Amino acid sequence: MTLLALGINHRTAAVDVREKIAFSPVELNDALIDMTAIPGVRGSVVLSTCNRTELYCALETAGDEQAVVEWFSRYHGVSIEEIRACSYCHTGPEAARHLMRVACGLDSMVLGEPQILGQLKDAYQKAQYQKTVKGELDRLFQHTFSVAKQVRTDTGIGENPVSVAFAAVNLASRIFDDFSRSRALLIGAGETIELVARHLREAGIQGIIVANRTQERAQTLADEVGGAAIGLEEIPSALTCADIVISSTASPLPILGKGMVEAALKTRRFRPMFMVDIAVPRDIETQVGELDDVFLYTVDDLHDVIEENRRQRQAAADQAELIITAGIDAWQHERRIRGGGQVIRQYRQQAERLRRDAEAQALAQLAQGQSAEEVIRRLTHQLNNRLLHGTTRRLREASGAERLDLLQAAEELLLDPSEAEQDPS
Structure with a gap:
């Protein structure tokens, strides 16, 4: 496997x-x-x-x-x-x-x-x-x-948790230095948007509107952050008062098009809009970024903010790498043990089949009236031969092929050191 x-x-x-x-x-x-x-x-x-x-x-x-x-x-x-x-x-x-x-x-x-x-x-x-x-x-x-x-x-x-959500809000703060005079439109209601909403609230945003396909879910998040909830069909009107737009949905097609944003800008008298599209596939058409007074970023544009976080966490990351290496070693060890267990089970099953065959033969001989002593002697001799026959044959083949690795492994696996010390020869 x-x-x-x-x-x-x-x-x-x-x-x-x-x-x-x-x-x-x-x-x-x-x-x-x-x-x-x-x-x-x-x-x-x-x-x-x-x-x-x-x-x-x-x-x-x-x-x-x-x-x-x-x-x-x-x-x-x-x-x-x-x-x-x-x-x-x-x-x-x-x-x-x-x-x-x-x-x-x-x-x-x-x-x-x-x-x-x-x-x-x-x-x-x-x-x-x-x-x-x-x-x-x-x-x-x-x-x-x-x-x-x-x-x-x-x-x-x-x-000091930092995420893509935090990076998006951090980037917005570089354009809007006073969130208390800004409003945000958040599109989606998943985990990332939840984090964005919390970061914006902590940053003192004036207002938050949450737009989602399922308005009930949007309402739950809006209630948590003191915002308002709308359906996706209400986005065009909400855009007119949105200084910050952050979107992260699972929609296969864009939600915001160039025409919709252009109309909102006219109503806003071309006050700037900051947009971050965290979704993949993207929620905001790339052409929106061509509009004047729109600052459109994708998840790939958050690298600078994120790189600062990377430097701060590098020491902890190095320690984590050591834990992972130990985890890999432990996983491989357990895997090898499981692999050995399968061989052991198969070997025991093989031995058990030989034992049952020998037992059945011995009981049949006893039922025929043969001497118990002779039956036992013959049983142990035959069982010994049957258990060892395949192994000894393969050892001879390994010796003839000069497979010293197999011979050394067989010596370690099959021979009991304490028995060898008692060998009178």
Whole structure:
């Protein structure tokens, strides 16, 4: 069994590429089932966020990786060459290391950000629901969550929490130095927008409007931050009083178009608007950025703010890397033990079959009236020969082939040192 981690992220692909091969929430269930049906794939988990799309698979052999890449290409209608050009692929222990680094926030745009762990747990739970994660893959995820918990507990990686949401608000503060005179329109009501709303409230924003497809969910968030809730159809009117617009939805198509924003600017008498599109696929048409008095940023533009955070957290990240290395060693050790356990079970089953055959033969001989002493003597002799025959034959073959590694291993496994000390020869 081979583990595979295949994906793209904010480092390997720009947002226009990432949005083409992202999985929408409605696609995930079918994608999991479809991928697990690939010959050679024994399990799968799909992680799809604004910054990364990753496939984690349990494969029969390393050669089955190509079939997963081909499936990925077909599913999104993107050429294999394009996927190869911007993707990374890890197998075995390196796949496990990558997963643990992702879970701990070490591979995130914002070093140490905590949201990715929740997103990874959601991806795992979806795979559990679809019964596509089991065996080695399931154990790896469970072990990964344990390592991530240790990193959060034993290092300062999560102190002074900074996220993409914080970075967006921080960037807005560079344009609007007094939030108490600014209003914000937040589109979406997911975890990222929740964080944005909290950061804006803490920064003293004058007012917050939350727009969402499900207005009840928008209302829940608006109540928490003292804002107002609207449906998506009310966005055009809300734009006229929005100095800051931050959007993060799962919509497959843009929500804000150039015409809508242009009309709002005229009503605003061309007062500037700051916009951050955190969504992948994007919620705001790229042409909006061509308008005067609009400052449009995507998730890729938050690097400068995030880099400062990275420097502050680097020491904790170094400590986290050591914990992950220890976690990899522990996972591999447990995996080897499980592998040995399977061999032991098979060996015991083999011995048990020989014992039952010998027992049945001995009981039949006793039933025929043969001497118990003779039957026992013959039973032990035959059982000894049957147990040792295959092993001794293979040892002779190994000796003839000069397989000293096998002979040394056999000596360590089969010979009891205490018995050798008592050998009168």
